[in-house]
Amino acid sequence: MNIALIIAGGVGARMQQAIPKQFMTVYDKPIIAYTMEKFECHPAIDVIAVVCLSGWENILESYAKQYKITKLKHIIPAGSVGQESIKNGVTELSKHYSGNDIVLIHDAIRPNLSEDIISNCISTIEKHGFTVVVVPCNEAMMETYDFESSEKAFPRDNLKRTQTPQGARLSDLVSLHKKAAELGISNSVATCTLVTETGGKIFFSAGSGKNIKITTPEDIDIFKALLKQVEQNVY
Secondary structure (H helix, E strand, C coil): CEEEEEEECCCCHHHCCCCCHHHCEECCEEHHHHHHHHHHCCCCCCEEEEEECCCCHHHHHHHHHHCCCCCEEEEEECCCCHHHHHHHHHHHHHCCCCCCCEEEEEECCCCCCCHHHHHHHHHHHHHHCCEEEEEECCCCEEECCCCCCCCEEECHHHCEEEEEEEEEEHHHHHHHHHHHHHHCCCCCCCHHHHHHHCCCCCEEEECCCCCCCCCCHHHHHHHHHHHHHHHHHHC
């Protein structure tokens, strides 16, 4: 079984809007609805679970009904930080599903992932275990400590930009969060970083520059352009 665990617990402070960004609408459809639809339409995804910001559960349920998201089976309370939200989701899923089932952890605010990205991520997990979707790093990367200047660059050929989904077998994710608790790690920025911080190894699956994360108003403009491109290709 393949499960999509969508993380929608953020408040979206950088967007500077009155509502969390995952619930903002683009062309009259909420961002999270676009995201859920991608997993709903993928034939290999069996279940959708959403880790949801407190107070928005009923709204999420209404969106699922409105946009016919029939695979949504679990709405799980978010934590105070991303790692806690993911742990909450993994813990709840472990009560219902086999440890051998695959879990794809995905940002609610990455609504433009493709079917190929989902398929390739599942395949890599099946072959190797812990997996993160990545794209090449095409920019020069500079290290700074004063946020104004730099004296050191990193070779970009040795770097990858991570996206989501990120995932593994459910039993491996349960063990990962258990080990993190034992080591006192409570605020890792992503599953991929948590894997390496606990001494593990993570494998790469191909992402896309179109698999954008919506964090700023400029990202909304990019997403609108991508939607228009799809519409033009259809017609």
